Amino acid sequence: MSGLAALLADHTVRTVAGGAAILGAAAGVVGSFALLRRQSLFGDVLAHAALPGLCLGFIAAGARELPALMAGAAVTGAAAALAVLALVRFTRLKADAAQGIVLSTFFAAGIVLLTFLQTRGAAGQAGLAAFLFGQAAGMLRSDLWLTGGLALAAVGLILAFWKEAKLVAFDPTYAAAAGLPVAAIEIGLTLLVAVAVLVGLQLVGVVLITALIVAPAAAARQWTDRLGPMVALAALIGAAAGLTGGVVSATARGLATGPVIVLAASAAVALSLLAAPRRGLLWQGVAARQARRRLAGERVLATLDALARAHGDPAWPAEQGMLDAAHGAPAAGALGRLRAQGLVRPVAHPPEATPHWQLTAEGSAAAGRLRDARDDRR
Amino acid sequence: MSATPAALHEPGLALHVEDLTVAYRDLPALWDIDLDLPPGVMAAIVGPNGAGKSTLVKAVLGLVRPVAGHVRLFGRPYADVRRRIAYVPQRASVDWDFPTTALDVVTMGTYARLGWFRRPGRAERSAARAALAEVGMQDYADRQIGRLSGGQQQRVFLARALVQGADLFLLDEPMAGVDAPTERIIVELLHGLRAAGRTVIVVHHDLQTVTRYFDWLVLLNRRVVAQGPVAATYTAANLRATYGGQVALIDPGEAA
Numbered sequence: 026m027s028g029l030a031a032l033l034a035d036h037t038v039r040t041v042a043g044g045a046a047i048l049g050a051a052a053g054v055v056g057s058f059a060l061l062r063r064q065s066l067f068g069d070v071l072a073h074a075a076l077p078g079l080c081l082g083f084i085a086a087g088a089r090e091l092p093a094l095m096a097g098a099a100v101t102g103a104a105a106a107l108a109v110l111a112l113v114r115f116t117r118l119k120a121d122a123a124q125g126i127v128l129s130t131f132f133a134a135g136i137v138l139l140t141f142l143q144t145r146g147a148a149g150q151a152g153l154a155a156f157l158f159g160q161a162a163g164m165l166r167s168d169l170w171l172t173g174g175l176a177l178a179a180v181g182l183i184l185a186f187w188k189e190a191k192l193v194a195f196d197p198t199y200a201a202a203a204g205l206p207v208a209a210i211e212i213g214l215t216l217l218v219a220v221a222v223l224v225g226l227q228l229v230g231v232v233l234i235t236a237l238i239v240a241p242a243a244a245a246r247q248w249t250d251r252l253g254p255m256v257a258l259a260a261l262i263g264a265a266a267g268l269t270g271g272v273v274s275a276t277a278r279g280l281a282t283g284p285v286i287v288l289a290a291s292a293a294v295a296l297s298l299l300a301a302p303r304r305g306l307l308w309q310g311v312a313a314r315q316a317r318r319r320l321a322g323e324r325v326l327a328t329l330d331a332l333a334r335a336h337g338d339p340a341w342p343a344e345q346g347m348l349d350a351a352h353g354a355p356a357a358g359a360l361g362r363l364r365a366q367g368l369v370r371p372v373a374h375p376p377e378a379t380p381h382w383q384l385t386a387e388g389s390a391a392a393g394r395l396r397d398a399r400d401d402r403r
Numbered sequence: 404m405s406a407t408p409a410a411l412h413e414p415g416l417a418l419h420v421e422d423l424t425v426a427y428r429d430l431p432a433l434w435d436i437d438l439d440l441p442p443g444v445m446a447a448i449v450g451p452n453g454a455g456k457s458t459l460v461k462a463v464l465g466l467v468r469p470v471a472g473h474v475r476l477f478g479r480p481y482a483d484v485r486r487r488i489a490y491v492p493q494r495a496s497v498d499w500d501f502p503t504t505a506l507d508v509v510t511m512g513t514y515a516r517l518g519w520f521r522r523p524g525r526a527e528r529s530a531a532r533a534a535l536a537e538v539g540m541q542d543y544a545d546r547q548i549g550r551l552s553g554g555q556q557q558r559v560f561l562a563r564a565l566v567q568g569a570d571l572f573l574l575d576e577p578m579a580g581v582d583a584p585t586e587r588i589i590v591e592l593l594h595g596l597r598a599a600g601r602t603v604i605v606v607h608h609d610l611q612t613v614t615r616y617f618d619w620l621v622l623l624n625r626r627v628v629a630q631g632p633v634a635a636t637y638t639a640a641n642l643r644a645t646y647g648g649q650v651a652l653i654d655p656g657e658a659a
Contacts, residue, residue, distance in 0.1 A: 189519070191503075195497060198461075202466075202485075202490040202492075249502060251503065252503055
């Protein structure tokens with residue numbers, strides 16, 4: 026722990042970790058709405074399309090100046106977004122195909138520009154290639170102000186227009202009938218995704234930034250059924266992932282920040298999909314097993330009850346083989362659990378040496394209740 | 404937000420539609436619709452699939468732009484009387500896995516009167532609880548909406564409309580895919596609204612129940628085939644004109 030404290034005392038590490046945490050939190054907030062509006066892929070298009078803009082911004086400014094790079098990224102990102110909209114609107118391409126085409130075209134153009142700049146030696150010094158996978162170590166104090174300011178503004182906007190954003194995300198038709206400017210709010214929510222992408226380019230890189238937008242929201246959704254807690258949790262998970270990535274990559278020289286951040290966020294998703302109450306796979310598996318066991322127990326109880334009534338003896342000893350046959354599977358497990366609950370007991374039934382079972386008084390009562398419940402359902 | 408409200412036009416009618424034509428791309432979805440609905444009726448809009456029933460509702464609410472014609476509600480354009488109109492969209496139009504509760508959805512009915520930047524408070528939430536109780540859903544207030552049955556979801560939507568305190572209710576297929584108890588609850592509630600002087604307009608799919616539930620009928624198949632009090636409108640000739648051959652099995656004389 027003292028090692029971590031020493032790390033965080035370091036000026037550079039603090040800058041990087043702080044920037045990554047703020048970015049992660051903003052990505053979690055903005056990404057929650059993107060996820061719920063099924064816009065997850067849109068961030069990916071914007072991010073990949075930002076690469077040619079970064080290069081053009083570099084050419085225009087003649088140096089690695091973050092505002093110029095971001096402006097270039099914003100321009101080509103917007104062009105890509107418009108291209109997707111135009112393809113969907115004016116051709117017969119569906120949204121996923123249009124996004125795939127536009128994303129790869131812009132990214133290819135970006136790679137061509139990047140290699141061109143690198144052959145001239147300029148891009149190498151500017152560290153433009155670091156925008157592919159993110160390089161937090163290159164982050165400056167002034168970059169932090171820009172990054173942090175934009176991220177906080179995005180979160181502030183969502184909070185200010187919370188109920189409008191929620192209504193538009195849930196039920197846009199009703200929102201429009203209620204008089205909300207639905208198109209403007211949807212554009213606003215999409216622009217906020219674009220801001221998160223732009224802000225994240227330097228830290229996470231164009232290739233992986235979409236994961237930081239989707240993953241915290243997807244993880245948070247598993248733990249709660251309310252929007253407020255989901256967004257708050259997504260912000261927390263995003264911040265934790267950012268912090269992890271920032272610290273790890275600042276310590277290990279040359280380790281790209283983006284992949285570490287994304288791996289941390291993905292770990293949160295995996296854990297959530299497995300372990301979250303009610304929605305998690307483990308939880309569902311346990312619930313299904315319990316339901317199976319309860320049903321098996323009820324069936325054995327009902328069989329014993331039917332046999333007892335057929336023989337006019339509430340404590341009629343049934344041979345375990347009969348129960349297996351009626352069950353279509355070994356009844357031993359269910360019998361053991363029923364015995365532990367005091368509903369059945371084993372009895373000897375000479376001359377047969379095989380195991381026999383009979384209902385206890387509680388077992389007869391429980392079987393009667395099951396009968397009543399079944400009759401009610403009919 | 405026009406400075407001067409539009410002049411009153413047919414103020415005696417709850418809904419007045421004139422020459423309304425809506426086209427998707429080049430295909431007319433609604434053609435030359437004229438409708439007049441007096442206030443206080445419970446009206447069914449009935450017609451075959453693709454007749455433009457939902458499109459008509461959306462055109463009334465200003466959600467689709469007509470290529471011709473106009474709509475007035477209580478004599479005014481929709482934008483001027485928004486608060487007096489409650490809309491219940493089709494249940495299938497939203498994602499029920501959305502992280503929100505029944506109470507929260509009903510509270511959304513108060514957003515319009517709250518306006519920008521104001522959060523719903525105790526008054527809004529208690530109004531929402533009362534609306535949930537009206538549809539018999541008070542015990543499900545805190546349940547995530549995906550864990551409600553279809554009929555319960557429809558009742559939540561209805562409660563969201565009730566909480567608006569509107570004068571006119573527009574419901575798009577509220578009885579589609581709901582169980583019999585829910586249908587009974589919905590119909591009783593709508594009859595209660597009519598008894599209180601409200602106007603209720605329902606896109607409906609079940610010809611068998613038209614005469615039992617409604618007192619006004621609009622038969623639609625891209626254009627208005629017939630409209631008026633159910634007794635006069637629900638005739639074999641009108642139904643045949645609306646549905647073509649599809650309606651051969653239904654004898655309106657018997658159903659009425």
